[in-house]
Amino acid sequence: MENTRSNTPSISPAAVVVTAVFLLVSVIGINWFATFVPVVLPEQASAESKSVDELFYILMIIGGVVFFLIQGMLLISVIAFRARPGDHSDGPTYHGNPLLEIVWTIIPAMVVVFLAVVSYNIWTQNSEPKASVNMVDGHSIAINVNGARYAWTHTYVTERFDSDGNQIIINSGAELHTYIGQNVDLTLGTQDVIHSYWVPAMRVKQDLLPGDPAKGGRPTELRFTPVRVEGRSYPAEYPIVCAELCGDGHGRMRGTVIVYEDESQFLAEFFEPAIHAILNPPADPVLRGEMEVQNYICNSCHILDRLDWTATTGPSLNGIADRAGERVPGQSAEEYIATSIWNSGAFRVPGYDQQMAAFGPDVVEAANVMSPEQLYAIVAFLCTEGESSDCDMENAGTAIPNAIQTVFGYDVDITFGMDGGEDESAPAGEQETDTETDGESDDSA
Amino acid sequence: MATIAVPLGAQGEQQETEALRRPALSEYLRWSVDHKIIGVQYGVAAFIFFIIGGAMAMLIRLELWTPDLDVMISGAAYNSLFTIHGTIMIFLFIIPMWAAFGNFVVPLQLGAKDMAFPWLNAFAFWLIPPAAVVVLLGYFVSPAEAGWTSYPPLSTLFSGDGQTLWALGAHLLGISSIMGSINFIVTIFNMRPPEMTIWRMPLLCWAVLATSIIAVMATPFLAGALTLLLLDRVAGTTFFDAAGGGDVLLWQNIFWFYSHPAVYIMVLPGMGVLSEVLSVHSRKPVFGYRMVGLSSMGIAFVGFTVWAHHMFTSLQPELRIPFMITTMIIAVPTGIKMFSWLGTIWGGKIRFTSAMLFAIGFLSLFVIGGISGVMLAALPFDIHVHDTYFVVSHFHFVLFGGSVFAVYAALYHWFPKVTGRMMNERLGRIHFLFTYIGFLFTFFPMHVVGMLGMPRRVAVYVEAFQPWNQLISFSAFVLGFSSLIVIYNVIKSYYHGPIAGANPWRALTLEWQTTSPPPATNFVDDPIPFEDPYGYGTEASAAYLDAVDEAFSGAAPAEGGGH
Structure with missing residues (x-):
């Protein structure tokens, strides 16, 4: 150990020059790299995206300098300090340099403090509540x-x-x-x-x-x-x-x-x-159902070619009206479709798990609330899905409301409240049936 | 007794092979309390899991060749694929793999005859096979599909029984990890020779000590989280179910309080390996030994304060800033290590052995993982890339570019000590080339797809990302192929490699001052460590190494080797 210091580190002037050149090249390189920022990040479509990308740019400059510094020193090391053929000697016994160690502790610490401050400023600026929203x-x-x-x-x-x-x-x-x-x-x-x-x-x-x-x-x-x-x-x-x-x-x-x-x-x-569409919905239940069904998340799990739905978690709805009458013995096609929406657990299509959310007038999730009228329209729409529908489409205006009445005990206002006289009574009627059907829907569950 | 037959007909080796007394292969399939046997058991088991997990990664990349779901039968099947890939790689590959090298090397480096608690050591290992069976069975029941992070309520209310098995398996692996770590701590503090103060201890021991302290402190939190998860799943409790008064963020907090420090459990031993390999193969002392050792402890300590950066998009906004700051601070001790390693090889006489190539590969890749780590710590930028392929890229740079490269470096470095034979250096270089290139082109482009808008854990993606994904998949297949080379090399070298002798690298640490493989009691007499484990370049060290060479050259091990 006595000759620990006999060999000074072999940091030659040439290596220092090469390192300096490397640093210079890296800074220029990073600026050149910055021209690629639009290639590696999506468009800047919000005020926030501009400041986040500025931070990215700063991170790339600092990261680039670190990258080129370390890779450059590695490259110099493996070239300059490789053992020449036949040289079996050891390197210099050099144990460290406290000053250098302090430097490479303090400088990275300062850099991360700087980055933390910049990030903090951008963060607070971006997350500050705005005066007038939406x-x-x-x-x-x-x-x-x-x-x-x-x-x-x-x-x-x-x-x-x-x-x-x-x-x-x-x-x-x-x-x-x-x-x-x-x-x-x-x-x-x-x-x-x-x-x-x-x-x-x-x-x-x-x-x-x-x-x-x-x-x-x-x-x-x-x-x-x-x-x-x-x-x-x-x-x-x-x-x-x-x-x-x-x-x-x-x-x-x-x-x-x-x-x-x-x-x-x-x-x-x-x-x-x-x-306008909400205030003036189509009176035809099928057209109205086509509109209503797209307000729900059905497309997240089902296939329906007519509406470009492609999801495969649940069974396909293509041609559903052709099968609906045969699924559950004793249930009409209208009853089956209505049941499958409001009480989706009642029948599980073979090969699929029961994952469907609950829909109905009383569900907690606002997005899944569905009135009897909406159900009527959606059933009417789905009844047209198929070549030889099992539904009684001639009398859709009575067959579907009857099915809803039979299964769930709700009355359906088939005019969707657009008929002046019915307007007042529809919500009232709903409330009435609400209370009286509680017992019934328990039975069916 | 249990000497094994060496290949016949290898002329000229005949005399030397007399000296090669290795345990019979059947020894490795039995309960053994010998730390060297257990080390190999850990290593081979972990490597088998690496191959299984790697094969799953190949399937993942095959699925991502096209933007549509075409290889796997459903999105759920894909989800369970990467869930088990992650679980295997973390709990069944990296952590046990470091237990392998820790087990084999640490007692030898300390000049000890075995670990402090040999029976406990064996028990910790034998927990792994049943745990692996439980985890893998889960894959065939109704697979866990919530990712290795298993966030509720996806992992509680919306997953099948495989998730329960996953949690049970992870529980067992946690117990194994705690027992192994206690053993390391006790061994390192108590079984050093009197000459070896803590400041003369090899840096692998420092790293294993820091790792073990983290594991003992953090793993109980994993156990706690898994217990709550199991109770929610099987006993109807609602710790993570908001409808029953629970909180989904509770899991994220406890889980990451373990799992972030666990990242350092996975990489710190690799850093210890780096210090050994870089110093030995560049024939130069480790630069700033004390700071390298202390920075391991620094990382261990700061590592406990950063967990919530994994929750930047779910945490209350006002709590995010403190975790950004702690996360950035951890770059400082990591930087100290990087620069110290550079200082170590700078001015040395570098031998480009396969071990050294992988160690240099670690340096050049880990720095990229470190830079992307600081970028991820920067909160506003993280918000954009959180849960994207940028993150996938980052953690593969530190866990593959870091840990796996270090595993390979360790393999090439200590294989001669374990088996008594050298590995094929030419195959080692080819292996390095394929691994490095394959790795770089697999994981670097992931940064870009992540920033452009591809989230992680998806089987389908928009068509615009297909060229990137095909580049990534192709490179991944190259990377997968590269591991076949090392398997071939290991098997070939085990039987036909040149005889290594006691100290092929002329290293100063104690594991090299005995026969390869070492006798059952490791050393014949109590070994005397050289005053400085990395004191290369002095006349004293050369004299010490020459004496060792002389003591072991040609001579049969004084005590009947093997077991």
Whole structure:
């Protein structure tokens, strides 16, 4: 040990020069690399994405210097300090250099402090609550996102009211409609497992956490503000992705953010037509059912070619009306389809697990609430799905309501409350049957 | 007694092979309390699991060749595939693999005759086969499909019985890990020779000590979490069920309080291996020995304060900042190690043995994992890449580019000591080349697909990502192929490799100052450690190594080797 210091480290001037050149090249290289940022990251479609990408740029510069420094020193080492053939001697007995060790402790510590400060600033700037959020036509409205295996549902609780004074709720399914400059503030909730709402183009992500449904779940919040992307034509579309493993269909749990150019385009192309459709639904039960069924998450598990549904978790709905009459002995096609929606556990299609959520007038999850009239329309729609429907389509207006009455004990207002006289009595009738059917529905469960 | 037949007809080796007294292969299939037997048992078992888990990875990459679901029959089948892949690689490969090298090497490095508790040591190993059976059976029942992280309620209310078996298996493996770690701690503190102070202890022992302290402190939390999960699954409790007053984040907190430190359980022994290999094969002392040893302890300590960065997208926003800061701090002790290793080889006389190649490969890949680790710690950027392929890339850089490369370095380095024969260096270099290139092109592009918008744990993805995924899959197949080379090399070298002799690398640590393989009691007399385990380049060390060579050259081991 006495000659520990006899050999000084063989850091030659040449090696220092090479290292310096390497550092210089790395800094230039990283700047060149920065031109690839748009290639490795999606478009910058939100105000948040710009600051996050700035942070990424800083991280790339620092990371690049570290990368080139260490790989460069490694490269120099393996070339310069390789044992020459025939050289069986040992290297210098050099045990360390306290000053150097202090330097390479302090400098990385300073770098991470710097990064922490930068990150903290960007974080607080991005997560700061905005003054006016979700502004639509002069009102700040609530936009809710519901996650369910395996679909997103967006609902807009508008400040518009129908003729009964009920607040109109727009259900836009897997699409989030917004416009440039709107401070979006989403309230997220899940009705089964944890999901994660990710919009890559906005650089935002938030998990949806299961909570006690009786206490309104465990809502989480997500904020972003869409900005204009040069070269894009509007409305522009960006994907929504589920980022937390949620089961079989996790990979196809997707949605779309549709960004309009400004509020007037948003109102004209999405909001007002949606309100109009809700206020003036088609009277024909089949057309109405086609509209209603798309407000639910059926597409997350079922195939239905007519509506481009492709999911395979549950049985296919193609041609369902051809089979519905034979599934359960003693049940008509109308009764079978109605039962399969409101009381989905009653019959399990062979080869499939019972995974379907509960739908009906009394379910806790807002997204799954379904009135007898909506059920009537959806059954009518599904009764047309097939070549030789088992349903009595000639008398759909009586056969389906009778089936619903038989199975669940609910009366159906087949005019959908559009007939002036029935308007008042429909909700009243519903309430009546509500109480009297409680016992009955227990029987059927 | 149990000497084994060496290959006949190997002329010229005849005399030397007389000296090669190895335990019979049947010894390895029996209960044994010899730490060297147990070490090999751990190692071979872990490597078999590595092959099984690797085959699953090949299936995963085959599925991802196209954007559609075509190889697996359902998304759920794909989910259980990567669940079992992760579980095998973590609990049945990496952790037992380090127990293998720890078991074989640490008592030898300490000049001890065995571990402090030989029976406990054997018991810890023999828990692994039944645990593996339970985990793998679960795959054939109704598989666990919630990922190795098993977040409730997916793993409680929405999964089949395989999830229960998964939790039981993980429980057993945790018990095994705790017992093994207690054994290491007691051994390292009590069984050193009087000359070897803690500051003269080889750095692998430092690393195993730090690892064991983490394992003893953290694994009980895994046990707690798994117990709650099992109760929720089979006894109707609602610890993780919000409808019954439970909380899903409870699991995430307890699970990551174990599983983040577990990341260091998986990589710290590899860092210990690096210190050994880099120093021996570049013929130069470890640069800043004390700081390398202490930084292991620093990582162990800070590692307990960072767990919630795994929950950046679920944690209450105001709690995220503190965990960002602790996570960034852990880069500092890791950086100390990186720079110290560079300082170690800088100016040395580097021998490009296969062990050294893998050690250098570790350095060059681990730095990428470290950089992406700091990027992930930066909260606003993490929010974008959380739960994406960026994360998959990051942890494979540290666990494959780090731990597995270190496993290979350790294999090439200590194989001569374990078997008495050298591995084939030419095959070793080919193995390194395929592994390094295959690895880089498998895992580096994953950063990009992750940032572009591909989440992890999906069997289907949008078509735009297909070229990236095909590059990744192709490289993964190259990487998978590379492990066949090392299997061939191990088997061939076991029977036909050149005789190693006691100290083929001229290393100063004590495991080399005895025959290869060592006799049942490890050393004939109490070994005297050299004053400095890494004091290469001095006349004293050369004299010490020459004396060792002389003592063991050609001579049969003084005591009837084998077992």
